Amino acid sequence: MKEKTALSLITPSNIPTLGNYLGALRNWKQMAEDNRCFFGASDLHAITVRQDPKDLRRNTAEIFAVLLALELDKGGNTVFVQSHVPQHAQLAWALNCFTQFGEASRMTQFKDKSASHADNINVGLFSYPVLMAADIVLYDADYVPIGEDQKQHLELARNIVDRINGIYGDVLKVPEPWFGKTGKRIMSLLEPTKKMSKSDPNPKAYISLMDEPNVILKKMKSAVTDMNGRVFYGEDNHGVKNLMDIYSCCTGLAYDDIEKEFEGKGYGDFKAKVAEAVIEELRPLKERYDKLINEKAYLEECMKKGAGEASAAAEKTYRRVMEKVGFYQL
Ligand code: ATP
Ligand code: MG
Secondary structure (H helix, E strand, C coil), rough: CCCCEEEEEECCCCCHHHHHHHHHHHHHHHHHHEEEEEECCCCCHHHCCCCCHHHHHHHHHHHHHHHCCCCCCCCEEEEEEEEHCHHHHHHHHHHHHCCCCHHCCCCHHHHHHHHHCCCCCHHHHHHHHHHHHHHHHHHHHHEEEEHHHHHHHHHHHHHHHHHHHHHHCCCCCCCEECCCCCCCCCCCCCCCCECCCCCCHHHHHHCCCCCHHHHHHHHHHCCCCCCCCCCCCCCCCCHHHHHHHHHHHHCCCCCCHHHHCCCCCCCCHHHHHCCCCCCCCHHHHHHHHHHHHHCHHHHHHHHHHHHHHHHHHHHHHHHHHHHHHHHCCC
């Protein structure tokens, strides 16, 4: 039996991007081999931003299919949809009551997101990190893989756990961050000083994992590069550096080798080769995905199975907390 438990969720705001894949999803496969893992589509998190119901349903099914295409349900692991496990929202309520307004106010992602969604600064957006804490502790997770953007949220989760354990004894497990081998931060193709995001309003800024090869090539060709025309890894060479990171992640080549390969060549050749490497890297995943997304009955069967497994694990923790807090148990 695997000794440690890990959890990771991805928000179904859109099909994951190449950034999500190289920075997170690809590493999850490694994590899935060594740990008992729960992977999920966090649709509850998605509605902190206004969603069209049809889009949310479709995105949830698509992300779920991506997780299956990555074969993250293999090896005794679980893939599920967050809203199919009601304990997430239930435990989040209890954790809300153990979170200080002041500490939640310090979350920089809340400040950023409220700036970019000024017309809808809802309470859910504010307490999103508390729901994230509930997601983690429900499964007694030892590890959570996190990018830079989630560090502060994990710290908050640990503080909430410490507070609850301080009052009631050891009720919840304190989660640790899990760092993958590579985990590069991939930047937007159009604004390479900004990270690539699946919720970017302009699809040319990102490569979607399910983009057709000709679309990948086209987007790469229109990626912003630099004025100097050389392929080299320089501090201010943001666009080229980003493409080199992508190329290096897909081929395993070091920056030196890449610089040599493209010495005396233009950006046109370079971009075509990067596109080709990305297409090859994503091909097996896309083939499995294309098959799965058209098998609705099978997808739903997998969702039910995942929900059953996740609920069974989550219910134990939820009961434990409710009992300690003093809720009348029947
Ligand atoms: P959104 O715009 O909806 O927030 P996102 O692209 O930022 O989408 P998330 O669902 O927030 O994706 O994050 C999923 C995982 O992907 C997280 O582990 C996050 O750290 C990682 N990640 C997100 N963007 C990148 C990126 N550009 N490069 C590397 N990793 C990334
Ligand atoms: Mg994000």
